[in-house]
Structure formats: structure tokens, C-alpha cells
Amino acid sequence: MQGIYTFDAEDRHNAFITRQEEVRYGDGKLSGVAIAVKDNISTKGMQTTCASRILEGYVPPYDAHVVSLLRREGAAIVGKTNMDEFGMGTTTENSAFGPTTNPCDSTCVPGGSSGGSAAAVASGMVKMALGTDTGGSIRCPAAFCGIVGLKPTYGRISRYGLIAYSNSLEQIGPMAGNVGDVSRLMEVISAPDRHDSTTYARPYEHTPVADIGGKRIGLPAEYFGEGVDKDVAAAVRKATEKLEEMGAELVECSIPSMAYALAAYYVICTSEASSNLSRFDGVRYGPAVEKRRQWHPEFRDHRGKRFGTEVQRRIMLGTFALSAGYYGKYYAKAQIAKENVRRDFTRILEDVDLIAGPTMPTTAFKIGEKTDPLSMYLSDILTVPANLAGLPAISVPCGKVAKMPVGLQLIGKPFGEEAVIDAAYAYEQGVSQ
Amino acid sequence: MSGVIIGLEIHCQLKTKTKLFCGCSNDYHDVEPNTHVCPICLGLPGTMPKLNRMSIEYALRVAKALHLEVPEVCEFSRKNYFYPDLPKGYQITMYDKPLAERGYLMVEDDEGREKKVRITRIHLEEDPGRLVHKTGRDRAGYTLVDYNRSGVPLIEIVTEPDIKSPKEARRFLNKLRATLEYLDVFDGDREGAIRVDANISISGNNRVECKNISSYKGVEKALNFELRRQTNLIRRGQEVVRETRHYMEAQGITTSSRSKEEENDYRYFPEPDLRPLHVQDWLEKIELPELPDARRERFVEQYGLSYEHAKTLTGDPKVADFYEEVAEIGAELAATWVADTLLGELNYRNMRIEAVEPMNFADLVVLLRDGDITDRVAVDVLRMMLDQIAKGEECGMPADIVSSLNLGRVDESEHDEMIRKIIEANPKAVEDFRAGKKGAVNFLVGQVMKETRGRADPKALAPAITRLLEATVED
């Protein structure tokens, strides 16, 4: 089956940066399915900006591995979605192309950084979308917009073509309105790739099974404690009780390393970002620099003008953390902390099959509400541990608080996406009856 | 000169087929700019490095040949700085977990004795792109970048400050180059294949770093200049400032650099897109080919050559190979002709030994060995052959050249005829001879050689002339 997909849906939420009106599609598992791709994933021939002015007009001459897989399966790639610049944010407010709004309430943020992809799915413009998750950037907008989003195990999906923010933490992942579609998309994008030396060849081939009987589910105290909105915690507890009704066993547990997980996350991601973002010199691509000025002053001004404030802040933090005299205090310590988080999860997952908790400490807040950087960073507290531990984690809608969606987060064992999907599917099927 | 302390940091391009982190061709000479590039070596957003297996193989060969130890884990790191030729804004190199450490290379010191120059470490890193500055009024304000060189694999070799003189440094480099060529990992004739930074100090004074040296001769020149400069400062009671200086090839001097690079904090951290290396087992399995020193010793033993000849012949693996192909014509003869004659003629013409067909050369030397031509004619014919090759013409067979130009050795039976003619034409020489002047015979030898265009054998001429002169006296 081949054809042309006409993409004329109205974009009321500013979900897209670049759109294609008419899209040719081919044969395959996703033949004719309208899919949106987050704008930090390279698409040959289609502008890719990372929602930044420093990449305005950049048209990649190559496809990301996952994009070539989508094309191979006949998907209709209808456009590139809005995001926090370079993935740095939790609300998609840090975009050079204006914020995306939440389809559930357009005065609220859709979450971030894959807010555009989430809004595109939640508003019905597309069936599925690709997002990326470095510290929660798929799961957060999935929770805030009431859709399903999966962050795969680190190393399961090729990052070749993903414009890097934090190489040791991020993964591309599927987002859709239901677990079944997330699973379908996961199948297509998980084919192995020699271009990415950090991947394991572990393709995902699975049809979701709604069976949770006998599964042990850990509930970490830290996910339901101080810092988490009481109503959100209650909604998620109720969701876990539903799982219990369906045959799962709930187990209390604790993750002591949560105390410094967020600090470790921000040290690592800003350090790596400060290096990854050094290549945008306006010489080979992107808006051009003035050739007749001297290199250093022009390069400095170029970056100062074209990077947004949050990106500049994170570059500065990362530069500082890696600088002489501070490496031991920050980056080296953060790596040990990361390993401690991974060990905590490994220990718990020896005893339980899955870990459950809220995806976010609150529901979506108002656009413009959070202005202090640190308080914004603290919103990531429940999502970053899965990135640090490299584990698969999904957010599935589990009700509403004051009309805004709440996300149930399920975290699984390394390469245990199948079990995570099954549990989410079981919940989704369970509540729909 | 006592108290001279020199350490070297050498970068050599490995001759793999492809670049270090991508599948682009590694050969960037004589191609149009920006034609051997891909998203990876151009540093396009979203790309990731893919480590070349052969670069590890080559680097481990070097590690083994230089007696280095390979640790359990090796790791690539990012060196962060900003420069127009560095597409990613960082260079992927190795920092605190290099490929190998603590080895040595044997080198001849200034007194002719063998000594150990310790190698601190070796590691792999990628070459940046190439900057081209064009002249012209409008063009001086910017630079042009060619990324063909971006990503070419480099091996960095760092020595301890064990070198004691500029000449010793030159010998170290020659020995290193020969070793790398023997390992078949390096092509020393390729332009830009080797770059050297040298550290030099005079005992008790500050150390100076000299960068931007890109030739073997340049190293000796730069160090000699620095030595003189520093010695003069010390003599005048002035301080040798601890700094980085830039070598200017054309003028043969070093100048103060004060570049931004000195102040740079490179913010090294492990490259997150690559995985570590466990290569101790790989090192074990590597079988080294015969290396320069071993080959030199074998030449002495197997071919009965002098140490000097063996050293010259084994200094370049291609020369050694060539020699072994022609050695059957007579080991000593071949050694003399290759080491003492051929190499000099090649050098003079800026030619490489690969341009010469060993059998052609052998045929020529055989003509000499068998007495068909004289020494002098052999040299002339060799020069003719090399000139032909240099012009791109096909090189003639030596026997053909000799016969077509009638260069065959003048037979002794023809001698007498010729000598009598010369004697008659040079009565003064005859008088000198009768007067007992020794130079007379040599003078006449020279005349005969001139007359026969070198085809007569001077060794046989002298006694023949003497005999005939004495005969005239008796008349």
C-alpha cells in the first residue's frame, strides 16, 4: 500500500515547527500512519532546529537511524514538533518558536521537552510521535497531556541522528494515545544500528498482553512523599490498587540515592551538553557567522545571541562543572552517584518485577508560572532516576486531578520493555472496562 | 653540551584505509577540498563516532615494538576547545587511560653508543581539518577550511626528557620513523604525516615548548636554534622564560607564541559515545615483523656486511627490501652500490627507491662485476637510468644502454694501441716520467680515460702505461 497523506490538521497548540502538507508513504508496518518527529531528530531534507535559533534553516543531509526505519515501514512523516531548546526544559516554554500549549487546557504547559509531540498526539493531529527522554522529556509531557509515552532502556534504540544533549542519559522513544500504538512504534524503531556504539542489538518484537497476575510491584516511599502533590499521589495510589485488584502484589520499598539523584542528573547532563553544543559555529551549517570578524569574538557573540537563556545557563553550569579543580567535586561524583542509583534499582528489582509511582510531582501548571530555574529542575525529581539507572519507564494516564491528567509511571528491569508494556496495557485495559 | 634536556611529543598519521571514526578514505592528498567527508567527520549534529578496528591493531603494534605496557582498560576522552579547524568543538583523544605506557626505543647517542630513550605513553586521537590562508587583499580577513583531513587517525608518542642533543633527537626520529615503517603502519614520505612538539631546557633553567615542527630536519634546526637562544640568555644572566614557542620553518627560528591555547582548560571527560577498550589479549597475539635493529644484525651475519653498511641499508624498510632482492649478485658489491652510490643518486634527484626496478639495477651491477664495464661507466649508466625514470620515461635495460652507446669496457688488448697514441701526443709527460715525476703516469691515465670516455679500466691502465713508457725509454 502506498500513497500520499494530506496533512491539513489545524495546529491550535503550536505543536509543530515544520510541517509537510503532502507526504508520500510506502508499504510496511506503519504504512500511511501519520507520525510526528521531535525536532531534535535529524530528517533528511526537512529542517531540523532543536527549537533553537542557532539551527534555524539547517537541513540535514542524512536521516537519523530511527527515521530511516520509519520510512522503511511506510510511515507518513508529517512534520517536526516543538520542544524545549535542545531538550533543556520541562515545559516546552524554552523554545525559540514560542511555547506549545496543552490540549487539555491551553493556558497550561504540555510538559517538556517533547511537548510538541505530546500535544500533536493528544490533540489528534497525529496517531503517533517520536520524542526523546533525557530526564523525563517523554514521560512528563505524556503525563501532563494524558497520553502514553515510553522511555526505552538506555542502549536499546539507536541515537544516531539524535542531536545530542546528554549522551549517557538520553533515548528516543515512542508516544501515542494508547499502549498498543506505543508498542507498534517501538517495534519499528528498535532495529539495531552499527552507527551507535552504545547500543545493544535487542530488537523489541512484542504484542501487548494484559496480564499482571502474580507480578510484584514496588512502591518507593520517595515517590509518594514530600514534594509530591497530595492529590497526585492519591490518584496514583488508586491506580496501583487497581493493579492489585488485577492480581499484582504491592510492595513498599525505598531508594536512598533519590536524595542526590537530581543533583547528579543536572551535573551530568549540563557537563555533556556544554561539550555537545560546541559544534554550532555557523561555518558548516546553521545561520552563518560573520567571516570577516575574528574567530573568538564572533563565535562568542554568535552563541550569546542565538542560544536561549536556559541553554546558556546549562552550558555555563557544565563548563564550570568540568573545569580544572571542579571535575572531582561534580562530574566524577555524579558518575558515582549515577552508579549508586543504578545499584539501588537493581537491588529492588531483584525483589520486585516493576516499580510504580507518579510520573510527575504535580499536574500541568500554567504557562509562565515557574520562572525560577531551580524550582523548574525540581519537577524532574521522579523521572530522572530511570535515566540515571538506564531503565525502561512508561507513563500511562491514570485519571485526573482538577481536570488535568495524571500519569502513572512504571519502571522495569533492563531490556524489560515487554513487561512494562504489558503492565501498562493491563492497567489501560483494566480501567477501560 | 652538558645539561641539555629534550623531550619530544610526536604525532604520526596512521596509514589505515579509513579515518579513525568514520568510513571516509584516509588519503586526503591530491584531492579536491571537502570531497572525503561524511556527516561524522564534518561534525554534523546528531552524528556519532565509529572506532576503526585497524587503528587499534596498528597502535598496538607500535606499543609492542616500543616495549610499552597496555593497561586493563583504555578509554577515549574529549578535549574541549574552540578553533575553526575543529568541527565538533572538541577533539576525541585519550587522556587519563591511554593505550599504552612505559616503554622505550634504542637510539645511538652522540658518542655512537646505544641508549634507551624512554617512551612515556602512546595514544590515538583524531586530526582536525586543515586551514588554508590565501593571500590577496580581500582574502586575508578570513580562513578557508578543508575537512578532508578531519578525523584522520593520529598516534601520539610522548618521550621522557631523555634526549641530550638536537642531533640525538634527529636520530631518535629517524629510528622511530623506520620502526613505524617496518610495522607497516606509517608512510613517512606523505606530506604532513608527522608533526613534532619539542620540549627543551638547559639544566637548572625553565623548559620551553616548541610547536609546529613538521619535518625531521626541522626538529634539529628548531632545537639548535633554541639551544643557542637559551644559552645566550643564560650567558647574559637573563631568565629563560617558561613558554610555548612557535617554529617557523622558512626562517628556521622559534618565536614567542602567547596563543590562547596555552591558557586553555580542556575540561577532559570520557567520550560518552564510545565504549572502553580491553586490549591486553590483543596485544599478546600480535606478531611483530622483523624490526630495524634485528634486520641490521641479520644483515651483518647473513650477508657479512659492515655495521655501517647494515645500518644504512636497514634504515628504511624499502631500501632493505631492495637490497635483499639484489644481494645475490654479491653481498658486499650490492651493499656498496646500494648504500654508497644508489642512495646518494636518488637523494640528489629527490627520488624514492620504489621507483627503481631491482632487477634493472642488479643487471647493471652484474655488468660491472663481470668486467663488461668500468666503475665510472656504471655510475654514468646508473645516472642515465635514473634520469629516464625521473622524466617518466621507461628505463632502458643496462645492457642495451651500454651497447647502444658503445660504453663497453675497452679490452686490454686494445689498451696498448690507445696508450701508444696518447704517449705520442704527450711528449712532456714522457719527459716527466723519465725525470722520475710520479704524477706523469696518473696524468696519462687521465688522458686515456678521457679519450675512451671512461671505458678503460684505470686499474689496468696504470701498469700498462708504465710498461709502455719504460719500453720507450729503452728505445
Add this chain to the structure above:
Amino acid sequence: MVSEQEVENVARLGDISIDKERLGEFTAQFNKILSYFDLLDQVAGEGDAGEHDLYNVLRDDEVEASLSHEEAISNAGETEEGYIKAPRVM
């Protein structure tokens, strides 16, 4: 605590220009975040974090198709005789 001067030094090291007018506010936010990072001080141990279980990931030394010259320079601002133009370091 870092001073405004130190923040400017970091900006110079990172080759990024920071708005002078916002330097005060930026420094205050910077310090707040750095204080939060002090939570890492409670992490014990030095040296290496855990080992990767993936190592010796290598590719064969075979030439693969490059970009065409046109594709390579397609996004460049200015080119000259096939070279890509860049500002010069004096």
C-alpha cells in the same frame, strides 16, 4: 559561591557571551543551582564509577560512501573554490 567575575571567566572559557546587564541575576541563579549540587558531597568514594559491560565496539577498516561535495557544503554559509569559509584566529 562564585562571584560575577568568576561567572565571566566561565563564560570566556566556554566561548559564550553573557549579557552584562543580566550578569547579576544570572550569577544569583547560578549560585543557587551550585548550592543544590552540593548534595553530591554526601556521595562517598573517589575514582571510577561502575564498568560498562560493552567494550571493544569496532568497525572494519573499509571505505564507505562519503557525502558528495555538494551535500557536504550544502548547509555552509560561504564557500570558496570548494573550501568552507570561516572567521580567522589572529
